[in-house]
Amino acid sequence: MFSWCTDPDTLEGLAWLSCYLTTGKHMAFYRSFGTVMVLLLVTAPVALAFGFAGAMAARSHFAPLRWLGKGYTAVVRGVPDIAFFLFFVIALDQGIEYLRHRIKCPDWSEPIRQGNDFVVCPAAKMPLSSAPQWVHETYGFALAVITFAIVFGAFAANVLYGGMRAVPRAQMETAEAYGMSRRQAFWRIMVPQMWVYALPGLGNLWMILIKATPLLFLLGVEDIVYWARELGGSKTSAFTYPHPDWRLYYFLALLVFYLLLTRVSEIVLDRLMARLTHGQATSGAKSGGRAADKGLAI
Amino acid sequence: MKKLVLTAAALAMSAGMALAGSHATTVRMGTEGAYPPYNFINDAGEVDGFERELGDELCKRAELTCEWVTNDWDSIIPNLVSGNYDTIIAGMSITPERDEVIDFTQEYIPGSPSAYVALSDDVDTTGGVIAAQTATIQAGYVADSGATLVEFATADETIAAVRNGEADAVLADKDFLAPIVAESNGELKFVGDDVVIGGGVGMGVRESDTELKEKFNAAIQSMKDDGSLNALIRKWFGEDAQTF
The missing domain is CATH 3.40.190.10 (Periplasmic binding protein-like II)
Known part of the structure; x- marks a missing residue:
């Protein structure tokens, strides 16, 4: 990185540190903070969409759709995140490959399950084994996003369902008295008003989502926890920059990062709440936000 | 000249095809x-x-x-x-x-030997607390030896466990341990006899x-x-x- 870094063995103090902190491996560590932020920014809207669809389904007058909506929240909310993550990602990956195998290699005669092996034809591999490494990493990341969205969508569905029910019944009755159809009343009266009831619960979910991002590590995505452990471990002179066990410092950096992220989120959410409840006589206004927080907490 | 261009194009194409062919057999x-x-x-x-x-x-x-x-x-x-x-x-x-x-x-x-590494010589390798990496032959060996096994996800964490006293000793491949012992300034040392586990x-x-x-x-x-x-x-x- 710097001109003085050509011979690290001769360096000391700050010069050594400046070179050490700019190795290719550290750059990957810094990039992984971006991975976490991208995960958050992509997952939050997708999870919200899942949640909205789930809440709408749960309110449906069509029984099978209602069962689907209620079943989705009940099943996903009732299974530990880690168990769901470990199961679902493998199941999804093998499911995709199985479908591709069926479509792309109809003439394949060998069984897919050979003892312990899961073997599909090379053309059905997802991604293809010849694809460059970044494609594999993006695919793994996409699987993680889908899994996160499904898990947090179930919680969001419950929060939004509660938010919809919290809109005063009189509002809907008035809308119907004005001649609005059920659909019109839902989109024009209920949806704009429910956010204020749902926001404390959604804010909670956002915080939990931030704290759940280290689960990426479990899915084999090289996130900040992976790199912190990898970089922090003691290094012998097989490495260019040998050092003793520094995991404490690396994990401390992660701690500070997460605290900063959650603190900034809190400030933004409080402002958003203040703006949404401005001039409204709802329980969300003023200090009521905290009470609603508990009422709708997952 | 034209022939040269054609030859070059043909070469480039066959190289491309060879590349595509070899790509089909990428081994991960x-x-x-x-x-x-x-x-x-x-x-x-x-x-x-x-x-x-x-x-x-x-x-x-x-x-x-x-x-x-x-x-x-x-x-x-x-x-x-x-x-x-x-x-x-x-x-x-x-x-x-x-x-x-x-x-x-x-x-x-x-087949290379495994060895115990500890902070001091007087460690009971058959009755003490021994660290090993999860799902290794060493972990299996410790479990059978009568010692209390503590497992870690990475080999580096097993060494850290010995350094901070969580485990009395670590059992791992000697080739992995040798540079760590050599560079520990005498803090870590091999104890007991080497053991040969597995092939x-x-x-x-x-x-x-x-x-x-x-x-x-x-x-x-x-x-x-x-x-x-x-x-x-x-x-x-x-x-x-x-x-x-």
Whole structure:
């Protein structure tokens, strides 16, 4: 990185540190903070969409759709995140490959399950084994996003369902008295008003989502926890920059990062709440936000 | 001139096709990347170590295009079996238990001893608390030896456990421990006798992948025959390392 870094063995103090902190491996560590932020920014809207669809389904007058909506929240909310993550990602990956195998290699005669092996034809591999490494990493990341969205969508569905029910019944009755159809009343009266009831619960979910991002590590995505452990471990002179066990410092950096992220989120959410409840006589206004927080907490 | 251009175009095309052809057989090499000097992630962020050099040479001899992938030790066999990569080249000893789930090529490192490392000499290796990496032959050995086994996900954490007193000693491959002991300024030392557990180290492949296994078997054999494998072992594990 710097001109003085050509011979690290001769360096000391700050010069050594400046070179050490700019190795290719550290750059990957810094990039992984971006991975976490991208995960958050992509997952939050997708999870919200899942949640909205789930809440709408749960309110449906069509029984099978209602069962689907209620079943989705009940099943996903009732299974530990880690168990769901470990199961679902493998199941999804093998499911995709199985479908591709069926479509792309109809003439394949060998069984897919050979003892312990899961073997599909090379053309059905997802991604293809010849694809460059970044494609594999993006695919793994996409699987993680889908899994996160499904898990947090179930919680969001419950929060939004509660938010919809919290809109005063009189509002809907008035809308119907004005001649609005059920659909019109839902989109024009209920949806704009429910956010204020749902926001404390959604804010909670956002915080939990931030704290759940280290689960990426479990899915084999090289996130900040992976790199912190990898970089922090003691290094012998097989490495260019040998050092003793520094995991404490690396994990401390992660701690500070997460605290900063959650603190900034809190400030933004409080402002958003203040703006949404401005001039409204709802329980969300003023200090009521905290009470609603508990009422709708997952 | 025109002919030259045509020839060049034809060459470029055939090169492109050759490239496409070789791409179809990319072999993904799965390793742990946390077990120096066998395999580790170097400061540039790339897989490095004895197995990186060996694997690249084997791929060259077998005329395969190889790509390196890292995976946690704990789930390295399940992810091979489900097809996330095609080989395991991660200092994995050949044992009957593993051989039931996956297949191994012939050994590329002869059976090398494991050793105990502790802070002091008076450690009871059969009754104390011994650290080992999860799902290793050493962990199995400690469990059977009567000592209390504490397992860790990475080999580095087993050393840290001994340093901070969580475990009395660690059992691991001697080749992995030797540089750590040598550079600890006398803090860590080998205790007790070396133990020989399991056989040599081989590459793991799916049981259904016999063709790939045979290719690597042939490549390993050719490196054994011309002595380059022994040279590589001496380079990474020292002059005293066991060779073929």
